[in-house]
Amino acid sequence: MMQRILIVDDEQSIVTLLKYNIEKAGFETDAAFDGEEAIQKIEQNNYDLVILDVMLPKLDGMEIIKTLRQNKNNVPVLMATALDTELDKILGLEFGADDYLTKPFSPKEVVARIKAILRRSGKTEQPSDFSEIKIGELTIFPEKYEVKLRDEALHFTRKEFELLKYLAVHKGKVLTRDQLLNEIWNYDYVGDTRIVDVHIGRIRDKIETDTKNPNYIKTIHGLGYKLEDPT
Structure with a gap:
């Protein structure tokens, strides 16, 4: 079609x-x-x-x-x-x-x-190797395009979901802004990685209790971000 x-x-x-x-x-x-x-x-x-x-x-x-x-x-x-x-x-x-x-x-x-x-x-929208990804009190359902925090459904835009899922699949690994930009947006922004920071901020607003001291998405200064299990 x-x-x-x-x-x-x-x-x-x-x-x-x-x-x-x-x-x-x-x-x-x-x-x-x-x-x-x-x-x-x-x-x-x-x-x-x-x-x-x-x-x-x-x-x-x-x-x-x-x-x-x-x-x-x-x-x-x-x-x-x-x-x-x-x-x-x-x-x-x-x-x-x-x-x-x-x-x-x-x-x-x-x-x-x-x-x-x-x-x-x-x-x-392709089938995922993960039916669900659970990290702390956060659960991601790749096939359903859903995210829950303590059983409460959260609303994510398409790019927010893709970014969170990518971080979760690579839990514990430091991912550079350029890497995230290339993987999620698949477009050359000529080094303008601010789009990554904007989306990370929006995700933190939804999943973190304290965005200044996040439990899940850590900023690795000079490099990028890493998603960790806070438990």
């Missing part, structure tokens, strides 16, 4: 350009031209990925992704915007974006990002 991409942008020329190149790469596309239309289409259809502009009429991209994640909709999101500030990038990642593009971008780069995100998403 052909994978379906929703393009959300208020500029018709950009939508037309992206549709042509994405469909040429073998995907089916749909489009929305404002935030309210985007939310409506996402709720009514099953998309494999959403390309989401930040500056939109009626409802901006940040509000859209925030709403999706609050409603536990984990559809992968590739954010695209003319904005290029540190705050915009961090906010997009904080709200649950899977990747981030700054305009102007080449259609080939967009297609490459789409394929990378879908490849990683597909990988998490």
Whole structure:
């Protein structure tokens, strides 16, 4: 079945350009031209990925992704915007974006990002060697895409789950930021490993009692992170 991409942008020329190149790469596309239309289409259809502009009429991209994640909709999101500030990038990642593009971008780069995100998403849906991974009071269910802490279900975005699972599978090992970046995002961020730190912070907020003195995910200064069993 052909994978379906929703393009959300208020500029018709950009939508037309992206549709042509994405469909040429073998995907089916749909489009929305404002935030309210985007939310409506996402709720009514099953998309494999959403390309989401930040500056939109009626409802901006940040509000859209925030709403999706609050409603536990984990559809992968590739954010695209003319904005290029540190705050915009961090906010997009904080709200649950899977990747981030700054305009102007080449259609080939967009297609490459789409394929990378879908490849990683597909990988998490493959059968796992672990029916569950238990570390302390934390239990991860790879096949169910679930995480529980003391039998309480926690909500994780797709990338948060993939990152936590990777740390858990490699429990006790020091994993560098570059290694985590390559394994989870499968994209060359040219040394920009802040995306890893952002996601680690979000995971800690959900599983740690004290984020300043974490029991599970330890920071190994100058190297990266390590997940330990606190018991």
